[in-house]
Amino acid sequence: MKAQKNEAGMLSRRSVLKESAALxxxxxxxxxxxxxxxxxxxxxxxxxxxxLPWKWVKLDPLEAGRRAYRNYATKGGCGSATYLALLSLLKEKVGYPYTTLPDMMMIHAGAGYGGHGTLCGALGGASLIINLVAYDPKSTAYMQIIDRLFWWYAEQEFPTARFDDISPMPGQIQVKAMSPLCHTSVSKWTLSAGAQVTSKAKKERCAKVAGEVVYIATLALNEYFDGKWTPPVWKPSKGIEHCLGCHGPDNMEQSTEGMNNQQGHLECLMCHADHTAAAAK
Ligand code: HEC
Ligand code: HEC
Structure with missing residues (x-):
């Protein structure tokens, strides 16, 4: 035990010396x-x-989307694709401080973060940029812009046809993502397409998802900074209004008459049965 300690002590002293020499x-x-x-x-x-916030300049949504679509194959998947599409444009048009950000910052978001199938990495990469440009200690707009993006994504049928002109696989089957989670978004699609997650078709589909996420995020930011868009406040869909009535609200900032025991804007029925349905009949 004692010997180990000494060895560790020597090692760390040695590395301190090495570091100061390097300095x-x-x-x-x-x-x-x-x-x-x-x-x-x-x-x-x-x-x-x-x-924060860092400067936003109006960007061309289609150019940004195309960069994300192409990055998917060349820059390490969905998280890098969306982050680098927006970052590369901001580096070109604004420069500093964007030039200080490392290229591989969002590579970990691929396949739903560390391959875990949680948040779609395309949303993660785009959200990071939204936070950089729209964060404001006096406004929750940056949260609403991201919330709106996720809610749009869950309802969207992917892949859209927007990048079909530059895709070797145009006209792929379109399936609703169901949630912002990589797992539902991808697995529902592979089931409908009869494709495997390892297939070229799946990667092509996810490249188009990355492109579309950046297209929509860029449109939103352009309009927001033009003063033409107020990010909408989330409202529960018809099927889950009553859930929120009893279990809500949906966040930790406002307490209501409800039980306040759930957080977030996911579609409840994706994972829970409606335990009030039988009683209602
Ligand atoms: C009329 C009020 C009411 C409505 C409407 C309601 N719940 Fe509940 N829910 C309750 C109560 C009360 C409990 C029990 C709480 C406890 O035991 O702490 C509960 C428990 C739960 C639980 C935890 C226990 C379990 O059964 O798994 C979940 C999850 C849940 N509800 C989800 C939902 C969802 C999803 C909806 C909408 C589809 C919904 N609830 C609608 C009142 C409601
Ligand atoms: C991605 C799947 C998923 C979605 C979507 C989801 N939940 Fe849950 N929720 C869970 C899991 C898992 C638990 C842990 C308990 C369990 O297994 O039921 C849980 C727990 C709960 C609990 C129990 C909390 C407590 O304190 O006992 C409530 C209430 C609840 N959810 C309500 C909701 C409501 C309302 C929505 C929609 C706004 C929703 N959930 C959406 C997966 C989900």
Whole structure:
């Protein structure tokens, strides 16, 4: 036990030494000399990231969507596809601070985050950018824009035909995603298409989903920053209004007469049976 501790202690001391040597070398390479090397290096450290929101400029939704569609195959799947489509345009048109963001930031979102089938990564990549540009401590609009995007997605039949002109597989069967979850979105589609998740057809479908998500998100942000769009407040669909009446509300900011024991805007009946249905008859 004691020996282990010593070994660990030595290791960490050794790596501290290594790191400070590296710092000095780094200092020298930015041009500082002599005893003041460390201070000079410190003053050349890059500035902290500026606070949000970062600047949005009007983007062409179709160009952004096409980039996302193409990125799917070349940049590591859905999360990278949507994030990099918007980021690349913002780097070109705004530059700093977007130029400080790493390309591989959203690669983990592929296949529903770490392959887990949770949130569709295309939504994750786009949401990150929405947050960067629309965050405002005095407004919840950035939340509503994202909520609206997810709610649109659940109702959307994918893939849309928008990228058929540049797709080797136009006219694919279209199926409602049902929820913002990768799992329902993909599995409902593979079932209807008679395709496997490993097929080229499935990847083509998800590339088009990434394109469409970016197209819609770009439209929304353009309109929002033009002052032409107020992100709508979510309302439960007909089939679940009564669920929210008793179990709601849907968030942790407002308490109501309800039991306040559920959070979120998912379609309840996708996972729960309606335990009030029998009583109602
Ligand atoms: C009239 C009020 C009312 C309505 C309407 C209602 N519930 Fe409930 N629900 C209850 C009550 C009361 C309980 C029991 C709570 C407890 O035991 O803590 C419950 C329990 C539950 C539970 C947890 C226990 C279980 O049975 O699994 C779930 C999940 C649930 N409801 C989902 C729903 C969904 C989904 C809807 C709409 C389709 C819905 N409820 C509509 C009142 C309601
Ligand atoms: C993606 C699937 C899914 C969806 C969609 C969903 N739920 Fe649930 N919910 C669950 C699971 C899983 C639990 C854990 C308990 C269980 O297995 O029933 C749960 C638990 C609950 C509970 C029990 C909470 C408690 O404190 O006992 C309530 C009430 C509930 N859900 C209501 C809703 C309502 C209302 C909606 C729609 C707005 C909804 N759920 C949508 C999966 C879901």
């Amino acid at each position: 000095l070398v780094g200092g020298a390479s930015v041009g500082a000399v002599g005893a003041s090397a460390a201070t000079a290096a410190a003053s050349k450290l890059p500035a902290d990231a500026p606070p």
